[in-house]
Amino acid sequence: MIDVNSKLPSVEFQYFAEGEMITATTEELFAGxxxxMFAVPGAFTPTCSNTHLPGYVVNYDKFIAKGIDTVICLSVNDAFVMDAWGKSQNAENIIMLADGGADxxxxxxxxxxxxxxxxxRSRRYAMVVDDGMLQVLNVEEPKKFEVSDAETILALL
Structure with a gap:
């Protein structure tokens, strides 16, 4: 598992912005x-849809007020699924990032x-990244949801 104070690996992701599919690298998403970023096992799944993503949607402005530039939700799904899930959850301010091949x-x-x-799939986690460097990583134990929720991450900022 990646260590805190490590540089994020360079990969390509996909997401939708203003109806257009974007391919972006780690560097483009995190540099400067x-x-x-929080990750979920799957779009449209119970804990992910009922609690995890909604917590970040509701608290988005609090993250921005604490100096966060971008909030990202990652899942090992395709960009079409992530886009549809984001729309269904009113997550218009959150980048719904597809790690389609789990790279x-x-x-x-x-x-x-x-x-x-x-x-x-991805394990459930949340991370804080500053200029591509991992600062905080909270990984959930299997079938748990205790350390990657929006309120816990807000308290760490």
Whole structure:
């Protein structure tokens, strides 16, 4: 697993912005910015849809007030699914980032094999990144939701 004070690995992601699919690198998303990124096992899944993403949507302005430039939600899903999920959750201010091939998730060592649930997925976590360097990493134990929620991360800023 990636260590705090490490540089994030360089990969390509996809997301939608203003109806257009964007391909962006780690450097483009994180360089020169303070970013909160949280990852979920899957879009449209119960804890992810009922609690995890909504907490960041509701608290988005508080993150900005604390000096965060960007809030990102990552999942090992495709960009179309992430875009539809974001729209269904009123997450217009959050980048709904697709790690479709799990390249980033594997590179940081936070993948989980789920079998029939969708194969390789991300573990649930939240991180604070400053100019591409990992500052905080809160990883949930399997089937838990205690340390990666919006309120916990806000308290750390």
């Amino acid at each position: 910015k303070k970013v909160v 980033f998730t594997k590179a940081i060592g936070l993948e989980a094999e789920t079998g029939i649930f969708g194969g390789t």
